[in-house]
Amino acid sequence: MKPLVVIDVETTGLNPYRHDRVVEVAAVLVLPEKGIQAELTTLVNPERDVGPTSIHGLSASDLIHAPRFAEIAAHLVEVLRSSDVLVGHNVRFDVSFLQSEYRRIGVEMPPYTTLDTMAIAGGGTLSACCAEHGVKYDGRVHAALQDARAAACLLQTMLLRRPDLLTQCASCTPAVWPTLETPRGRLLSRESVERAIPAVPTYVQHLAKRLSVGSADASHPEGERDYRALLWRALEDGRIEESESEALVEVATNWGISFKRVEAIHLGYLSELAKAAWADRQITDVERREIQIAAQLLGFRRLTDEQLQDLLRSCEISVSLETAAIGGEELVGQSVCFTGECACSIHGQIISREMAEQLAAEKGLRVMLSVTKELDLLVVADPNTQSGKAKKARKHGIRIVHEPVFWRSLGIAVD
Incomplete structure (x- = not known):
């Protein structure tokens, strides 16, 4: 029997059919009787705002030098070609995002037989299912490689109890990929970004x-x-x-x-x-x-x-120094717009877009919903955000302010 490929993606959001994109992908090659044989993982530059950093733990700064999906598509296909069966925890979610990403570069992903560890294990989150079935979960939750490894171990545990699942896979239709002409970029793992020592500016x-x-x-x-x-x-x-x-x-x-x-x-x-x-x-x-x-x-x-x-x-x-110089200038009457999800919180509650706009309005700023040439300030949660608003603001030379600096300039204490 061919090996199985366990996949996991981290994304900017939940909807692969609109504007959400993959920010990290992992594929783990598993032989049921021998365990994990090979792994591929890389961060992916989504070419837009990164979405909920609080969930996947990735910022725009982490992804700014990551390859785009088109540059890792062929690398990923090499692993996916090894199997006719894709495995994942809520695997339909992962497959849907991969299908969408491949369509964006003009490639139709072939249909695959799938095994869903969430359904096989009786439902629940990956960490909950692992705990229930005695599978050790190493690493950070919602990191693609750690999730894929955990799902692979959970699969092996469940196959010992349900060997009939392999019988069903034995007769599945082969997945045939077209030849990809896309360029191959350098893969960039989450671990390598975390270890990197930044150069002096x-x-x-x-x-x-x-x-x-x-x-x-x-x-x-x-x-x-x-x-x-x-x-x-x-x-x-x-x-x-x-x-x-x-x-x-x-x-x-x-x-x-x-x-x-x-x-x-x-x-x-x-x-x-x-x-x-x-x-x-x-x-x-x-x-x-x-x-x-x-x-x-x-x-x-x-x-x-x-x-x-x-x-x-x-x-x-030390003697207290003047702190008003950091963001202390008068902002009353200026127009402001927000992009991306806020990273700051007040009394433990993440500042929502609605709350941010209300706080700014209460301090005398004019809140705008979009970026125009007349905008005074764009507030960003991450300095390297690639959101459409940020790209437009940089193009027009609009002043961009880091979120913590903005709140401090308004005298608003954030966590």
């Missing part, structure tokens, strides 16, 4: 090359004020655009600021951000992520847990 490298080393004590107040104001504005959307990096280098160079002073200003920004987050003596996941993003953009690479704790301890013993 290009503009920081340019600053290090062009500025004198100087002293951290030799200050140029006016130049530093301009540099600091420009840095604050550049970082409010959680990313540094090329034009912004060029401006930062020019300002620092022309005003004679030493690289040591630039480093001190950068550390000052990070310290102020940490102080604002640590004001209630706890750091939420959203605040931790914002600090990590800022640290990377400021040239400090990714902070270890120990470095983050040192930073927070310094917040407790």
